[in-house]
Amino acid sequence: MNKDKYVFSQLVTFLDEFKFLRIVKKYEGNKYIKSYTCWNQLLTMMFGQLSNRESLRDLIVSLEAHTGKLYHLGIGKSVTRSNLSKANEQRDYRIFQEYATFMIAEARKRRIERIFELDGHVYAFDSTTIDLCLSVFEWAKFRKHKGGIKMHTLYDVEAEVPAFVHITPANIHDTKAMSVIPYERGAHYIFDRGYNDFGNLYTIDRIGAFFVVRAKTNVRIKPKTWKRRLPEGVISDVIGCFTVYKSSKDYPDELRKLIVEDPESGTRYIFLTNNLDASAELISRLYRNRWSVELFFKWIKQHLKIKRFWGTSENAVRIQIYCAIITYCLVAIVQHDMKLERSIYETLQILGISLTDKTHLRDLFDKSNFKNIKELNDSSESNLFNF
Known part of the structure; x- marks a missing residue:
């Protein structure tokens, strides 16, 4: 990379522009566009995410302060508040959705590690609700006086990046x-407990995959076989079938019910799984790692912009969320490819205040004076992104 390039321009080289342009062509995103293209829009949105801009006005003011640099940053000279607002309102969000899917795949391919030494991947699935003001986002009605959307995320526990994101009304x-x-x-x-849908769980079993779900306390299993010599902390470990008619109809095969007690708090956890051979310790360990998706939600809400939006339409909100995912994956790829001995949070912080510097990325991280930047306020969260 040329040492005279801006830091943001060097980051852009980690993106596959040709892949993005193919997606744009597929959805005719640049049709009738003369200057402010979809690529310019993507880079503008990513600049706002990386520099932690609070609003559309805040983003445009910060770009106007670097007017002479915009062309070399790749953002283009024609970025204005009206141009960006119009682009977010009218351009097909599926362009950014599809490119986010591509970036997710690229990040996972680079960062995969076999932590559990299992043949397949390990995923945690959960959702987070993003609250919206109903008087402004009228399309996002959730309750009588509340608006919102849900971001359902399949999180790759071993690669520590999302594998699939699905956005729905709250x-x-x-x-x-x-x-x-x-x-x-x-x-x-x-x-977690909110996913005790035995019909969907049976779908997982039929395709040859495995699930671990925290069961509700009223789940009823008729034991067929059970283990008598149990390791410490395991209260019960049985294999059987559901006794309730609807449950047995949705899931007619055998499954395993495991009751484990937390030695510190004394809380008992009831797990259901179709993995009949794995040790109770492995099942418990898999469920403990479900918390990583919760940490991801907290991290991305705190450090990227998906709580305050730069547009009010559903299309604009979706574009901003997918641009946040793209930005997260980009930082994860940069951290991995450059073999940085810093967490993703530290990498994001250093990049965010250096976007318009003319410093080689390697020099930027080697010579940085940012020492001992804490991952997050909660010390338990540092384990998620601190490689």
Whole structure:
């Protein structure tokens, strides 16, 4: 990379522009566009995410302060508040959705590690609700006086990046999103109590994948076989079938019910799984790692812009969320490819205040004076992104 390039321009080289342009052509995103293209729009949105801009006005003011640099940053000279606002309102959000899917695949391909030494991937699935003001976002009605949308995320626990993102209105129940998950044979899927949909869980079993779900306390299993010599902390470990008619109809095969007690708090956890051979310790460990998707939600809400939006239409909100995912994956790729001994959070912080510097990326991180930047306020979260 040329040492005279701006830091943001060097980051752009990690993006596959030709892939993005093919997607734009597919959806005719640049049709009748003379100057402010979809590529310029993407880079503008990513600049706002990386520099932590609070609003559309804040983003435009910061860009106007660097007017002479915009062309070399790749953003283009014709970026104005009206241009960006119009682009977010009118251009097909599927362009950014599809490119986010591509960036997710690229990040996962680079960062995959076999932490659990299983044949397939390990995924945690959950959703987070993004609150919206109903008087401004009228299309996002959730309750009588509340608006919002849900971001359903399939999180790759070993690669520590999202594998699949699905956005729905906030009033859609979590289990409704289980049917759109791209299931893989041999993979393990971890769910919390809100996903006790035995029909969808049986779908996972039929394709040859595995699930671990925290069961509700009223679940009833008729034991057929059970283990008598149990490791410490395991209260019960049985294999059987559902006794309730509807449950047995949705899931007619055998499954495993595991009751484990937390030695510190004394809380008992009831797990259901179709992995009949794995050790109780492995099942418990898999479920403990479900918390990584919760940390991802907290991290991305704190450090990228998906709580305050730069447009009010559904299209604009979706574009901003997908641009946040693209930005997250870009930072993860940069951290991995450059073999940086810094967390993703530290990488994002250093990049965010250096976007318009003319410093080689390697020099930027080697000579940086940012020492001991904490991952997040909660010390437990540092384990998620601190490689």
